[in-house]
Amino acid sequence: MEIAGVLFLAAGYGRRDEPLTLIRPKALLPFGDTSVLGMLARQIHSVCPRRIRINASRCPEALLNEITVIWQEEMCEVYFEERPLGASATLARHADLMDTGTWMIVNTDMIIEDFNALGLLEHHRKTGSTWTALTGNFPPDGNYSPLLIDEDMIFGCSGEQMTHYWGVSLMEPTVPATAARIQASGGMFSELASSISADSGTLTACMGDGRWLDMGRIDMLRRNILSGGSYIHPTACISSDVSLSGLWNIGKGCILGSGTFLRDSVMLDGSSLETGTLEKSILPWFCSSQDGEFV
Numbered sequence: 001m002e003i004a005g006v007l008f009l010a011a012g013y014g015r016r017d018e019p020l021t022l023i024r025p026k027a028l029l030p031f032g033d034t035s036v037l038g039m040l041a042r043q044i045h046s047v048c049p050r051r052i053r054i055n056a057s058r059c060p061e062a063l064l065n066e067i068t069v070i071w072q073e074e075m076c077e078v079y080f081e082e083r084p085l086g087a088s089a090t091l092a093r094h095a096d097l098m099d100t101g102t103w104m105i106v107n108t109d110m111i112i113e114d115f116n117a118l119g120l121l122e123h124h125r126k127t128g129s130t131w132t133a134l135t136g137n138f139p140p141d142g143n144y145s146p147l148l149i150d151e152d153m154i155f156g157c158s159g160e161q162m163t164h165y166w167g168v169s170l171m172e173p174t175v176p177a178t179a180a181r182i183q184a185s186g187g188m189f190s191e192l193a194s195s196i197s198a199d200s201g202t203l204t205a206c207m208g209d210g211r212w213l214d215m216g217r218i219d220m221l222r223r224n225i226l227s228g229g230s231y232i233h234p235t236a237c238i239s240s241d242v243s244l245s246g247l248w249n250i251g252k253g254c255i256l257g258s259g260t261f262l263r264d265s266v267m268l269d270g271s272s273l274e275t276g277t278l279e280k281s282i283l284p285w286f287c288s289s290q291d292g293e294f295v
Contacts, residue, residue: 055078226249257273
């Protein structure tokens with residue numbers, strides 16, 4: 001099984017994760033031994049896309065480098081957006097590109113544990129859907145808008161059952177073509193979904209297993225990063241008398257000075273803990289801390 005391509009949506013401003021995302025996009029936040037984008041790329045590799053595109057408004061080269069770890073460079077390209085267009089307008093901009101067959105559209109502000117991309121594709125092909133959206137149960141924390149579906153798992157027209165969109169869709173060329181025709185803007189599940197449904201398209205929800213983690217909310221970001229397990233990048237410089245406790249994620253080029261203590265914390269690439277303690281915190285990219293204070 002293969003698909004025409006994958007479009008990663010990474011051009012948002014990332015305001016919910018500020019100040020971290022003032023330096024790098026949230027798609028490059030760490031998860032285990034990779035990044036959010038890197039983990040999604042690993043999971044999606046099974047559907048054998050022929051082409052990869054990522055839209056970006058910040059750090060396009062860094063985002064491109066992250067996906068070329070998984071796919072050959074000639075398959076991958078970045079589409080730069082000076083300002084984020086919104087999902088529907090982005091689809092409209094890519095309508096000609098996506099005229100080649102089935103495309104997977106992937107948000108880059110979440111992690112889906114145990115994401116079965118191949119299973120989603122099989123479901124899409126079996127149902128003959130125009131648009132398949134991966135959904136699941138609502139997370140225990142947060143206030144999210146529901147995607148309403150009916151008893152046949154159809155969305156876009158009517159329905160009373162509330163599900164949570166997990167940020168992944170499979171689309172046939174009709175969807176971006178419609179977005180271009182109606183000059184859709186904003187989110188995908190209002191004007192665009194209604195138009196597809198009115199044109200007799202089949203919009204199907206597929207319930208996912210596992211757990212969905214929001215990597216776009218600063219108040220739960222540390223916990224969700226550390227759910228990927230403890231990790232130390234090989235280039236990190238850690239003194240022999242450093243104390244590590246609980247869970248940790250220590251990024252590329254990080255420095256932990258003599259006698260420092262780190263517990264249940266994240267150190268983003270290039271950061272340093274010079275003295276003292278970092279506990280239940282995130283040390284931003286390329287920042288230094290002394291006794292818990294940023295310097």
